[in-house]
Amino acid sequence: MANDFDVVVIGSGPGGYVTAIRASQLGMKVAIVERELLGGICLNWGCIPTKALLKSGEVYETLDHLADYGLSVEKRGFDFAKVVERSRKVSAQLNAGVTFLMKKHKIEVVEGSARLESGQPAPQVVVAQKAGGSRTLQAKHVILATGARARTIPAIGLAPDGERVWTYREALVPKAAPKSLIVIGSGAIGIEFASFYRALGSEVTVIEALPRILPVEDEEVSKAAHKAFEKRGLKFRTGASVKKLAKTATGVSIDIEADGKAETLTGDVAIVAIGIVGNVEDLGLEGLGVKIDRTHVVTDAHGATGVAGLYAIGDVAGPPWLAHKASHEGVHCIEHIAGVKPTNLKAPIPGCTYSNPQVASVGLTEAQAKEQGIEIKVGRFPFKVNGKAIASGETEGFVKTVFDGKTGALIGAHMIGAEVTEMIQGYAIAMTLEATEAELHATVFPHPTMSEAMHESALDAFGQVLHT
Template identity: 80%
Template sequence: MSDSFDVIVIGAGPGGYVTAIRASQLGLKTAIVERENLGGVCLNWGCIPTKALLKTGEVYEQLSHLDAYGISIQGRSYDFAKVIERSRGVAKQLSGGVAFLMKKHRIEVVEGEAKLEKGSPAPKVVVALKAGGSRNLTAKHVILATGARARVIPAVGLVPDGDRIWTYREAMTPKACPKSLIVIGSGAIGIEFASFYRALGADVTVIEALDRILPVEDEEVSKAAHKAFEKRGMKFRVSAKVSKLAKTKTGVSVTLEKETLEAEVAIVAVGIDGNVENLGLEALGVKIDRGHVVIDKTCKTNVPGLYAIGDVAGPPWLAHKASHEGVHCVEHIAGHPSANLTAPIPGCTYATPQVASVGLTEAAAKAAGIEVKVGRFPFRVNGKAIAAGELDGFVKTVFDAKTGALIGAHMIGHEVTEMIQGFAIAMTLEATEEDLFATVFAHPTMSEAMHEASLDAYGRVLHI
């Protein structure tokens, strides 16, 4: 067994394993080091199993509205253990699929914890093996794809205890559904867990330090989401900073400036920190800024032969961004610089209703000095949405008024996380308003709202 490779990838999440596959396709002898599970946090404890939970919540909640479709049932209930079991089964299936892909592409999987030491032409990788002992691996290029973890704030008690104070990891495998829940942080992770537990009947309160929920989204979408979530029974505290989180005899208490809230459980969702510790980066002199490895436009660090991709290299902290960066990085290494690292990256929140966006918000465009044309179209007048009974939400488009380029798109509503890709493709291809006007959208589909929102920006909307 050789210990010398062209490329060594550290971390087998969606960034790392996709990078390894592309490296192998390009003829590079590749190894991947993983300390826990193939698929990383995303497949095992993040993106995928949470969507399984959210689907269960969506189906269960829909049972309360079947009369609108002319259907009636007697009673409803759920088996929480089976809900969690299904989620874990989905994660296990996909992790096994990654193992198959590694074998198919002849990528050597090294199970253990990696540490970097000085070497040439790239740092040496010393792996403390899961099975015991160690291996010293060398390569021409080493790519860090170690991801990130939930941020904790010990000073005010925002630290998981595995019992009453959870991060996303504990929130995915509890033994029972809590009757009451406080979620600290209203980004995608916090809102998704709030949405799931509310669907199963929990009393949910979300706390956000900024002045609106989903603060990275367009302001109109944030306001619409707030209203829609409140309609489902979720409660919010915005512009509210936590001064103390503590366990009580019956659960937890959260102290804010003007009040103290109590619940059975709290979920801490206040951001993430890159996994940069215990890798030997300090000794190598790797430049780190605010907990993330600093890279250039080809994903190189300041250390020869060392690259970084995905969450460990900074925001946006999204699995598809990590995969895209990894492909770009390894194609550059192989002398095939084809991937566009500056392609627009869509963001999605899988709550009920869903939220999706790509590009600049209206406010960000104006702050950058761009004169904009803005269009909107509500789903309440879309034929497919009416037929499906999914009337909430809208599509919003932002165009550069001078060039006609689509520079932003924002949606809230049923399955908009599937629809946003159409706008992402348009922006990648540098589409203008005329290109979107000339595109034929199938009828009846909810995607017709995308066409109408584009037309509306130029006073040509047809159905309102």
């Protein structure tokens, strides 16, 4: 027998569960369908546990520099099983938190795999329940928030086997840290795992098909990151295409081609981090006529799919593939459905890479701005002359700002250094409020903080820098 809801959300990641909560706040009767764990990939197998691992790596690596602070320890070491255990406990705690939020907001959680069938006013959601049997949910609106998974290429060996070839999922829970590791792909996921395992002493080589690592970042940041990572002992092969990965008696062998030359790399383990594909299979989308483009559901500006009553948000609806983008998109979608003024969908979306050093950015790169024909002013400020950075022993990196030279609007910001992922929101707020250089110049930044470099960079773009 059908159950009537205002909204059924399929998928409980940061897009899905936030959408469900906002729908409940707006007075809707809501159900959410989840086939695995509440919180989705991000909370259980992505954003959160990787940050827990990276923190362990960061603390451990700091022990190498204790003498710089006048400190010492008798013996350094780590228990890898406990490092992994801690990351799993962090995820479990947040999973319990999402469970509590669902109860608090009276959102019905249906455990199982969903499939859509024709219905009115929106498709019916037929759930093959974990506990057995089938349940049909009928709603006025259905929102797909099924997320994405790691892209693999089995034909050339780029597919996980759980032992020597990993995706992010296997890389989170291995029994031991490999002595040597090859990471295929230098986006945020690849670089974060490379950074973590290097911190614990693994020999790490990163392969990138494009000419530079972190290719979506501003070129200056990308180059600075490459140099900083090499100082930590990471190795890189850029402009290198993977031809084949083969498992050997002791690990993996990877054939690559770079600059027209063939080369073979060997290691104990390989991590495949070459992007993601949307989870669009087995949902019945083809039968409903939902348009799919390269594994992502095609939607309009409000998440509508073209099928009455059916929407899609987050990773399954396309880039940028970021948890906070999914949440923001979901809130916009449900507010649009409710007929209230929706959140600004065009708000700038920051991106963060939690490596050592960290990388963060929002808006246009210098190159993108030039490609769009924008007359720009660019400011830079290095952490090496920032008082707090010097006192903290964190002088690596810089802040770069890009302004529209005619209007003074901040159109891009790019940072590399300690804790820049915690600072980028300042620029995101400025861009959301459509701030110009005048507002940024007039803002009082506390001293001593590393955020003062943000102020100085904005000043530098207009020839007013104070401390260089």
